[in-house]
Amino acid sequence: MLDDFINQFWPSTIDGLALGAIYALLALGYTMVYGVLRLINFAHADVFMVGTFAALWSVRTLGVSDVGGITLIGVVVLMAVVAGGVAGGGAMLLEVTAYRPLRKRGASRLAALISAIGASIFIQQLMGAVVIHRVFGTSKEGGKLDVNEHFKKLSDVVDVGPVLIRNDQLIVFVGAVLMMVALDQFVNRTKLGRGIRSTAQDPETAVLMGVNIDRVVSTTFLVGGVMAGVAAALYFLRFESTNYFVGFLLGIKAFTAAVLGGIGNIRGALAGGFTLGLLEMYGSSLFGSQWRDVVAFSLLILVLMFRPTGILGESLQQARA
Numbered sequence: 001m002l003d004d005f006i007n008q009f010w011p012s013t014i015d016g017l018a019l020g021a022i023y024a025l026l027a028l029g030y031t032m033v034y035g036v037l038r039l040i041n042f043a044h045a046d047v048f049m050v051g052t053f054a055a056l057w058s059v060r061t062l063g064v065s066d067v068g069g070i071t072l073i074g075v076v077v078l079m080a081v082v083a084g085g086v087a088g089g090g091a092m093l094l095e096v097t098a099y100r101p102l103r104k105r106g107a108s109r110l111a112a113l114i115s116a117i118g119a120s121i122f123i124q125q126l127m128g129a130v131v132i133h134r135v136f137g138t139s140k141e142g143g144k145l146d147v148n149e150h151f152k153k154l155s156d157v158v159d160v161g162p163v164l165i166r167n168d169q170l171i172v173f174v175g176a177v178l179m180m181v182a183l184d185q186f187v188n189r190t191k192l193g194r195g196i197r198s199t200a201q202d203p204e205t206a207v208l209m210g211v212n213i214d215r216v217v218s219t220t221f222l223v224g225g226v227m228a229g230v231a232a233a234l235y236f237l238r239f240e241s242t243n244y245f246v247g248f249l250l251g252i253k254a255f256t257a258a259v260l261g262g263i264g265n266i267r268g269a270l271a272g273g274f275t276l277g278l279l280e281m282y283g284s285s286l287f288g289s290q291w292r293d294v295v296a297f298s299l300l301i302l303v304l305m306f307r308p309t310g311i312l313g314e315s316l317q318q319a320r321a
Helices: 002-007 009-037 044-062 069-104 109-136 167-189 191-201 203-208 213-239 246-261 266-287 289-306
Strands: 157-160 163-166
Touching: 009 044, 009 069, 009 163, 009 167, 009 191, 009 213, 009 246, 009 266, 044 069, 044 109, 044 213, 044 246, 069 109, 069 167, 069 213, 163 167, 167 191, 167 213, 167 266, 191 203, 191 213, 203 213, 246 266, 246 289, 266 289
Parallel strands: none
Antiparallel strands: 157 163
């Protein structure tokens, strides 16, 4: 067991960082919405799922096959733009239809949570029962629709000392880090970012200071949706497949990453995503791949028991303006 862990340490580390980057991008949507509205947006994972199909549609439209090098980077950028646009627009539509009416009526957080769960089921079943069947032409077998479309990427390998890094792993990690840095700068340095932080800290005072709450909330959902869309494009690059329930388990793990880093904390979501990805892969090399999900959710239970505020603890509400 220990020998397997030592032999697989570097491959597990590279895989863990690439997987953790996807978790971190997806966790950002959970943590931003929670920071502003104190709401766990369970439909966020299904926004990610829609983004994977947008990425699939873009490569099918181009007829992409056997791509590598600069061409592969261009294809990934295209997938990220398309998926980010579709997921961002979908997240804003979700906010307007599922959450804003409740917020305007002063509904309880429980009502908003139930609405989130209902929206999640609706999006998932809509994609499974209508969009996939009609647009992608799949057949329904055994009561379940499944899509498994592939494009061929050329797996070039970068040799860095004892570590072999595939081009898709490198693109996933670098792309995710660039998006995280851009988001951090947006929240901390722009006028809209200050509006998000002020609304999270004290919405009543923010309104008195002239902050448009509806605009801030819409922007928060848009940014979170774009991050989910980019994560979807990177996921499709890494795994080359998708299905209409792909967001379920991945969404729970991204939520775990957000809790691990400190729910409501943007940098905590990043730390939690990378930590979870690494621990999952290390657990797989130690105990076997069938224990991967067990490791992830055992970590969530331990964090909730011994450090419920997460690794960093500070929330977006406490961030300095």
